[in-house]
Amino acid sequence: MIWVAWRQQRAQLITLAVVSLVVGTALAMLHWLMLDDLHSAEPAGCWIQQGISADCRKPVAEFQNRWFDLMKVGQVGIIALPGLIGLFLGAPMFARDLEQGTHVLAFTQSVGRARWMVTKLLVGLVPALSMLLVLQWLVSRWLVSARDLGPLITGPYEPLTFVSANVTPLAFTLFVFCLGAFLGALTRRTLSGMTITLGVFVAGWAALLSMRTVWFPPVRVLSDLDYSPSGPEVVLSYRTGYVGAQGQEFGRDQVNAIMRACDQPGYDCWRGHGLAHQFADVLPAADAWKLHLVEGSVCVALAAALVIGTFWVLRGRV
Amino acid sequence: MFWLMWRRYRPQLIVLASLLVLGGLVLPLLTSLVAEDFRTLHLDQCAGQAQYIGPCVQRVQAFSATWNFWLEAARIGLLTLPVLLGMFLGAPLVARELEQGTHVLGFTQSISRTRWLLTRLAVILLPSLLLTVAAQWLVLRFLLAAGDDRGPYYWTRFGISDLAPASYTLFAILLGTFAGALLRRTLPAMVVSLTATVAARVTLDALHPFLLPRRRLVTELGGWPADGSLMTGVRGYLDAQGQVLPQEAVTALHDCRQAAPSTDQWACWHEHGAVHGFVDVIPVAEAGTLHLVEASIFAGLAVLLFLGTIGLLRRKV
Numbered sequence: 067m068i069w070v071a072w073r074q075q076r077a078q079l080i081t082l083a084v085v086s087l088v089v090g091t092a093l094a095m096l097h098w099l100m101l102d103d104l105h106s107a108e109p110a111g112c113w114i115q116q117g118i119s120a121d122c123r124k125p126v127a128e129f130q131n132r133w134f135d136l137m138k139v140g141q142v143g144i145i146a147l148p149g150l151i152g153l154f155l156g157a158p159m160f161a162r163d164l165e166q167g168t169h170v171l172a173f174t175q176s177v178g179r180a181r182w183m184v185t186k187l188l189v190g191l192v193p194a195l196s197m198l199l200v201l202q203w204l205v206s207r208w209l210v211s212a213r214d215l216g217p218l219i220t221g222p223y224e225p226l227t228f229v230s231a232n233v234t235p236l237a238f239t240l241f242v243f244c245l246g247a248f249l250g251a252l253t254r255r256t257l258s259g260m261t262i263t264l265g266v267f268v269a270g271w272a273a274l275l276s277m278r279t280v281w282f283p284p285v286r287v288l289s290d291l292d293y294s295p296s297g298p299e300v301v302l303s304y305r306t307g308y309v310g311a312q313g314q315e316f317g318r319d320q321v322n323a324i325m326r327a328c329d330q331p332g333y334d335c336w337r338g339h340g341l342a343h344q345f346a347d348v349l350p351a352a353d354a355w356k357l358h359l360v361e362g363s364v365c366v367a368l369a370a371a372l373v374i375g376t377f378w379v380l381r382g383r384v
Numbered sequence: 385m386f387w388l389m390w391r392r393y394r395p396q397l398i399v400l401a402s403l404l405v406l407g408g409l410v411l412p413l414l415t416s417l418v419a420e421d422f423r424t425l426h427l428d429q430c431a432g433q434a435q436y437i438g439p440c441v442q443r444v445q446a447f448s449a450t451w452n453f454w455l456e457a458a459r460i461g462l463l464t465l466p467v468l469l470g471m472f473l474g475a476p477l478v479a480r481e482l483e484q485g486t487h488v489l490g491f492t493q494s495i496s497r498t499r500w501l502l503t504r505l506a507v508i509l510l511p512s513l514l515l516t517v518a519a520q521w522l523v524l525r526f527l528l529a530a531g532d533d534r535g536p537y538y539w540t541r542f543g544i545s546d547l548a549p550a551s552y553t554l555f556a557i558l559l560g561t562f563a564g565a566l567l568r569r570t571l572p573a574m575v576v577s578l579t580a581t582v583a584a585r586v587t588l589d590a591l592h593p594f595l596l597p598r599r600r601l602v603t604e605l606g607g608w609p610a611d612g613s614l615m616t617g618v619r620g621y622l623d624a625q626g627q628v629l630p631q632e633a634v635t636a637l638h639d640c641r642q643a644a645p646s647t648d649q650w651a652c653w654h655e656h657g658a659v660h661g662f663v664d665v666i667p668v669a670e671a672g673t674l675h676l677v678e679a680s681i682f683a684g685l686a687v688l689l690f691l692g693t694i695g696l697l698r699r700k701v
Contacts, residue, residue: 081575131615135539142460158571225453257476257570261399264468275453303449322424 067177071189078155079193086197090204093140097208100133104212129215137216140205144230147201148239149267151194156246157259159186160380164254169383179380187373191243198239206231221300222354225275232355237362237369238274242267244372251379274361279304281360284347291333291344301348302357311342389507396473400511404518411458411522418451419529427531455530462523462544466552467581469512474560475573477504478693482568497697501561505690509557516553520544535612536671539589546675551682556581558689565696584685588678593617595677598664605650605661613665614674621658629658 072079160183163169172182209216217227228234245266250259284304291308308316316324321341328335349357390397422428425443478501481487490500523544534541542548560577567573593616601613602622621629621637636656666674 077572154571154575162571225456257472257480258395260574261472264472272457306446306449325424325426 067181067185068189071186074186075155075159075190078158078190082155082193082197086200089143090200093201093204093208096136096140097204097211100208101211103129103132104215126215133212134216137209137212138226140208141217141226141230144198144202144205144235145226145271147198148235148242149264151198151239152242152246152263152267153260155190155194156243157250157263158256159190159247159250160376161250161254161256161259164251164383165256173383180377183377183380187244187247191240194243195236195239198235202230202235221351223278223300223302223349223351228278228354228358229271229274232358233362234274234358234365237365238270240369241365241372242270244369244376248372248376248379251376251383274365277361278302278357279349281357282349282353284349287346287348288343289346291336291341300351301346302354304347304349306344306346308341309343309345310340315345316341386503386507389503393504393507396508397511400515404515407519407522411526414454414458415522415526415529418454418526421447421450422529422531451530455527455532458523458526459540459544462519462549463540465516465519466549466556467578467585469516469553470556470560470581471574471578473508473512474557475564475577476570477508477557477561477564478697479564479568479570479573482565483570498694501694501697505557505561509554512553512557513550516549520549536668537592537612537614537666537674542589542592542671542675543585546672547679548675551679552581552585554686555584555682555689558686558693559584562689562693562696565693588681592674592678593666596666596670596674599667601663601665603661603663605653605658611668613667616664616666618664620662621653622660622662623657624659626660628662633657 160169163172173179175182209218212218217224220227222228222231229238242263246259246263249262249266250256253259253262279302287301288309307318308321310316324336324339324341327339333341425447427443427447478487481490491497493500532541536542536545543552556577559580560573563576563580564570564573567576593614598616598618605621621634623629633656637653637658
C-alpha cells in the first residue's frame with residue numbers, strides 16, 4: 067500500500083524534495099553571506115537596543131537595506147508553504163482519483179478504505195511536514211542571527227513573525243493539508259478543491275491573527291502621557307487609551323474632544339481635562355509560546371475533524 | 385461561441401465576479417476607516433518628521449498597530465493576484481481540455497484552432513484584467529488614504545502601481561496557457577506556471593537598474609540620497625577634480641576607520657583624496673518610463689507565449 071501511495075504521489079514528492087534542497091541550500095548560503103556581512107562590515111556592535119549612535123546610523127541603514135526585506139521574504143515563504151502544500155499535495159490527493167475514476171480500482175481491492183486513506187495521507191504528509199520543519203528551522207536560525215537588525219526587533223507578535231514561528235506553521239500546514247484532502251474528496255474535482263483550499267487558507271491566516279486576543283486575558287500597563295506605554299510594539303496590544311487619576315477610562319470621543327481642545331504643545335492642557343495616564347491592555351512578549359500552543363492545538367483539532375470528515379465522504383462514495 | 389464559453393467557464397467567471405464584488409465592498413470601507421483614523425490622529429502633521437522621535441511617536445504607533453497588517457495584506461494581495469490568476473485560470477485553460485480529451489470536439493468543428501484559443505483567452509483574460517485594474521485602483525486609494533509613501537521603486541510599491549499589475553496578469557495568464565499546452569496536464573502546468581511567473585518577476589525586478597540610463601548623484605562624504613531613487617549598486621568616491629577614486633585609494637580609506645577616532649574621520653578621508661561620495665541612481669521622475677519599459681517586456685513575452693501556444697496546438701492531433 068505504501069508503495070502504491072508513493073507511486074501515485076511520486077511527482078509531487080520528488081518536486082518537494084528538490085524544492086527543499088534548493089531552497090534549503092539558498093537559505094543556508096544567505097545566512098552565511100549575511101553573517102559575513104555582519105562581521106566584516108561596520109554594523110557589528112551597532113545593535114539597535116543599545117541605542118543607535120550617530121556612527122552607527124549609516125552602516126545599520128545600509129545593512130538593513132541589503133538584508134531586511136530579504137529576511138521578510140524568508141518569513142513570507144514559511145507562511146506561504148502551508149498553502150502550497152495544501153494546494154498541490156492535499157487537494158489532489160483524493161480528488162484526482164475520484165475525478166479520473168481510478169478510485170474504483172482502489173476501492174475494490176482487499177485493502178479497506180480507511181487504510182487506503184490513512185496511508186495516502188501519511189505518505190504525503192510526513193515528507194511535507196519534514197520539509198516545512200527544516201525550512202522553518204533554517205529561516206529562524208537566519209533571523210535570530212541578525213538579532214535586532216532584522217525583522218525580529220518588532221517582537222513575536224508582529225503578524226509575519228507570529229505566523230512563521232513556533233508550532234504555528236506546523237499545525238497550520240496539518241490543517242490546510244487535511245482541508246485540501248477533504249475538499250478534494252467532497253468536490254471530486256482537483257481544480258475546485260484547490261481553489262476553495264486557497265480561499266480557506268487565506269481566511270485561516272486572517273483568523274489565526276485576528277483571534278489572538280480571544281484566548282488570554284490581557285495585562286494593563288500604565289504610562290505617562292508623554293511616553294508610549296508599549297514602547298516599540300513587542301507586546302500584543304488588545305486596546306489602548308487614556309485613564310484619569312482614579313483609573314477611570316476615557317471614551318474615544320471624549321479623548322478626541324480633548325485633543326481638539328488642546329492644540330498647544332505639551333500635556334498640561336490634557337492633564338487639566340483629567341487625563342492622567344495612557345494605558346495599554348497587552349499580552350507580554352514572554353507569553354507568545356502559550357498563544358502559539360493554543361492556536362496550534364485548534365489547528366490540530368480541526369485537522370482531526372477534517373480527517374474524519376474525509377473518511378465519511380469517502381465511505382459514502384460508491 | 386460566446387455562449388459556449390460562458391457555460392464552459394461559468395465557475396471561474398463567477399469566482400472573479402465575487403472577488404470583484406468583495407473587494408469593491410471591503411476596500412472602500414477600509415479606505416474610509418483608515419482616512420478617518422488618519423484625520424483624528426492628525427497624522428498629516430507628522431509627515432516628514434522622524435517617526436521615532438518627538439510627539440508623533442504615540443500617534444504613529446497607535447495608527448500602525450491598527451493598520452499595518454491591513455496595509456501589508458492589501459499590498460501582498462495585489463502583488464500575488466496576477467500569479468494566482470495565471471495559475472488558476474491560465475494553466476487549466478488548455479491543459480484541462482487536453483487532459484480530458486475534450487479538445488478533440490473543439491478541433492473538429494468549423495472554427496480554426498487559433499480562433500478556438502483566442503476566444504478562450506478573451507473570455508478569461510478580459511475579466512482578469514478588469515479585476516486586476518479595479519483591485520489596483522481600490523488598493524492604491526486605500527494605501528494613499530493611509531499616507532503610504534515609500535517612493536515609486538520600493539518593491540512592494542513598484543509591483544502594484546502604474547502598468548505593472550495589468551502587464552503581470554497578461555504575462556502570467558499566457559505563461560499558464562503555454563505551460564498547459566506544453567505539459568498537457570493541469571497540475572504540473574499550475575506548478576510550472578507558479579514557479580515561472582515568480583521567477584520571471586524576480587528576474588525582471590533585479591534587472592530594473594539596467595533598463596534605463598543612470599544618473600550620477602554627488603553626495604557629501606557619508607551622505608545618503610533619501611528621495612527614493614532606485615539605487616543601481618554603483619557607488620564610490622570622487623576626488624577634488626571630480627574624478628572617480630581608484631579602487632586602491634578606496635581600500636586605503638578603510639585604514640582611516642581603524643586608525644582615527646570617529647570625529648576626524650572625514651579629515652582623514654580628505655587627506656586620502658576623497659572629497660565627495662557618489663551613487664548612480666535612476667531618479668524618481670523616471671518611474672513612469674521604467675514601468676513602460678517593463679510592461680513592454682512582459683507584453684512582448686506574452687505575445688511570444690501566445691505564438692508558442694498556437695504552434696503547440698497546431699501540431700497536436
